[in-house]
Amino acid sequence: MSLKFAANLSHLWPELPFLERFVAAAAAGFEAVEVLFPYDIAAKEIQRALIANGQRLVLINAPPPNYTGGARGFAAQPEMVERFQYDMKRVFRYAEVLKVPFVHVMTGVAEGDAAKQTLIDNLKWASSEAPEGLTLTLEPLNAVAQPGYFLNDYALAAEVLAAVDAPNVGLQYDSYHAQMIHGDAVAVFDQYLPLIRHIQIGDSPDRGAPETGEVDFDGLFERIRAAEYAGWISGEYSPNGPSEESLGWMLR
Ligand SMILES: O=C(O)[C@@H](O)C(=O)CO
Numbered sequence: 108m109s110l111k112f113a114a115n116l117s118h119l120w121p122e123l124p125f126l127e128r129f130v131a132a133a134a135a136g137f138e139a140v141e142v143l144f145p146y147d148i149a150a151k152e153i154q155r156a157l158i159a160n161g162q163r164l165v166l167i168n169a170p171p172p173n174y175t176g177g178a179r180g181f182a183a184q185p186e187m188v189e190r191f192q193y194d195m196k197r198v199f200r201y202a203e204v205l206k207v208p209f210v211h212v213m214t215g216v217a218e219g220d221a222a223k224q225t226l227i228d229n230l231k232w233a234s235s236e237a238p239e240g241l242t243l244t245l246e247p248l249n250a251v252a253q254p255g256y257f258l259n260d261y262a263l264a265a266e267v268l269a270a271v272d273a274p275n276v277g278l279q280y281d282s283y284h285a286q287m288i289h290g291d292a293v294a295v296f297d298q299y300l301p302l303i304r305h306i307q308i309g310d311s312p313d314r315g316a317p318e319t320g321e322v323d324f325d326g327l328f329e330r331i332r333a334a335e336y337a338g339w340i341s342g343e344y345s346p347n348g349p350s351e352e353s354l355g356w357m358l359r
Pocket residue numbers: 143168211246248281284307343
């Protein structure tokens with residue numbers, strides 16, 4: 108089976124103005140892109156870029172940090188429940204206009220049992236409010252990249268997902284974070300495969316392009332193929348040079 112690739116335009120082609128990154132990604136063969144926080148730009152403008160370049164937007168993050176003071180989410184913050192619901196409604200409208208299939212819900216900085224329960228409750232609410240066809244994802248982020256971030260471990264993500272128990276909420280696997288957190292990105296993929304709905308790839312420890320660090324990409328792509336994974340695989344890393352020259356992983 109052929110794998111489906113996407114380019115993360117928040118990371119790739121950093122030297123280009125935002126809307127020109129769609130053009131560069133199309134020229135490199137990407138029919139799908141993801142943008143972590145597109146909310147600075149009117150949905151219409153992004154829609155125009157997608158149509159002009161024959162692309163679809165497969166993932167955005169929530170909530171919009173430019174709109175909510177820069178925080179990397181607050182889905183696990185007990186005092187922010189009202190704001191979470193308000194912001195998620197805005198995210199749902201944005202996702203609907205752009206027909207986005209995945210929204211990564213960010214937990215923010217938090218710790219403890221109350222934070223975990225808040226995250227579970229917020230996700231239960233969001234899963235029942237999400238528009239048809241939209242899947243919400245949780246992505247464990249490593250403590251070097253996101254100090255104090257609540258969801259910093261795959262086992263914790265699995266625990267939360269089991270408690271939420273909703274078909275439209277799943278795991279976002281990122282090889283860079285998996286390697287940083289657990290030391291073996293391939294083992295993490297194997298262990299949590301049944302929960303994975305979306306994949307991002309980058310190497311560790313510097314978050315460079317695949318094959319510039321410690322992640323075993325031969326092993327990872329072998330497992331992805333063996334699993335007959337039918338979702339998206341998005342390049343989310345900081346290229347050390349022209350982005351076009353960092354795309355060897357697509358040939359796998
Ligand atoms: O891996 C990451 O850092 C991203 O996927 C993300 O969503 C953090 O903003």
